[in-house]
Amino acid sequence: MKQIVGSAFFVLFFTIFFSHFAYAANTSISSGVSVNGKLASSSSENTYQFTTTKDGEAYITIDHATGGLSLEIDDANGNYVDSESISSAGETIKLDEHLKKGTYYVKITSFYWDGITSASYQLKATYPGSIKRDNTSFEPNDTFETSFAIKSGQFYSSTCESNIDKDVYQFTTTQDGEAYITLDHATGSFSLEIDDVYGNNVDSESISSAGETTKLYEHLRKGTYYVQIKPYSYYWDGLTSATYRVKATYPGSINRDSSSFESNDTLETSFPITSRKYYSSSSYSEIDRDVYQFTTNQDGNASITLDHTTGSFSLEIEDANGNYVDSESISSAGETIAINDRLKKGKYYIVITPYYWDGLTSASYRLKASFLDKAPTVNTISDHSTAITGKAESKIKVYAYANGKKLGETTATNGEYSIKIPKQKAGTVITVYTVDAAGNRSADKTVKVLDRTPPTTPTVSSVSDWSTVISGTAESNARVYAYAKSKKLGEATAKSGKYSLKLSKQKAGTVITVYAVDPSGNKSGSRTVKVLDKTPPATPSVNKVTSKSTTITGSAEKSATVYVYNKSKKLGSGKVDSKGHFKVKIKAQKKKSTLTVYVKDAAGNSSKAKSVTVY
Known part of the structure; x- marks a missing residue:
């Protein structure tokens, strides 16, 4: 009896000892890392060990084999798990198993060698455990756990x-x-x-x-x-x-490309479009589909067009639940799809897919959908305005932008809105749109800021009775007008802040009125100017003067002043009467003296001098 017990104990001890001893010389392998090995002879056996950190998938492969090989997986107790064999060089082996957490052994032995004495191979075991990921290939990613x-x-x-x-x-x-x-x-x-x-x-x-x-x-x-x-x-x-x-x-966070609107392959990642606006994009391959969404504000007609196509496409409309509404397709580049449907109020999707491409690798298109949305109305805005007002659906957000810069926002109340803004320059284009609680954006309403500011009063250079042009400064592009009482003398457009207009000569003392009107019809203040007298009086006529004369008489321009000189010595002066006659007292002058007589009018213009010899 003691001999039987002793024998049993020895067998048990030997089994346990051998099961551990058999793997004592094994090599540990890291998850997802390939190792190269070699069987030196047909009787050789290479053993590798790995330990999983949790239950999961193990994917074990052999390739680059130069001979027949057998691959076997055993658990920590030496129990068989799975195996596979190849009989020729160049063949591959793979074992894909779901393993419990623990230690496992991979045994590689020869299989039907004929004419070879050794064989090499490459082994890789990917299992739940620490891995070092390659950022380019994403390896190792052979299993769910290393995905x-x-x-x-x-x-x-x-x-x-x-x-x-x-x-x-x-x-x-x-x-x-x-x-x-x-x-x-x-x-x-x-x-x-x-x-x-x-x-x-x-x-x-x-x-x-x-x-x-x-x-x-x-x-x-x-x-x-x-x-x-x-x-x-x-x-x-x-x-x-x-x-x-x-x-x-899939449904999740995405980075939207502002040019192509990708990614928009599904209903959940669809790109929201606004009414009456064009969207240009492309399908980069025959499996690239694009999905857009729009929301109608009320029951009514919707018009959807697809044009500028460089390939064949299919366009389908689906409702909020993905149910089919309508579709159309084109089979050649340059064709157009036009769908007109009466839609119930709600959300809809437009699905654009390549349609039977042959030889095409990509194709572009242009999409436009016109539907009843929540676009606001916008009242007139001038360069004096400090608020944008209009009508919009109550409780909806209203936004105003100019040149990409937000001017303001508000929430519509009782169907109306008002957004405070700083004064804007005339000609500025302001865009107003709404966004509802669901995030749907309306079509843009654009309005140009009107010019309600009159031009500055023009300046006028002096005008004489010799002038044939009136000139000065005025607002560029404004039309400048000149009047004498109710008679228009001329008009011209100011360029680079200056103007010049032709007119006929005007009488001295005439009052000319000048004003400007800008392209928006705003009229400036008026500038008045009196025509200056720049015409000299006619040379006076002088009666005979003797050495006994104590007066000089003659005729000249009415109201002018007559001056009499003997060389540089002034002898006297006097006024020409209303009949054009004058009489100037002087002292008697010597015979053969030469007297000089001229007149000066009220404007200071002097006539030519008249020379008179004393007899």
């Missing part, structure tokens, strides 16, 4: 390095809604699959050739999902690696 988190609407480009290299991405939706997942720019065949958080398949699709594209379109519950991209190995013939580009658009 790479992707943002909604963003492109990610990567590579499958072999026909057993799978890539797993994850995303989390913030609400129930559409998920639109695309795969393009492929240089090989791939399968694309969506799984839920429990690993259940939601949908899948595949492509069999480089250059093909595929998409998955699903309505998902709020939660976490995984996108698996795998080589479609049946069609990998001669390929050693292949690249691809993936994008997942």
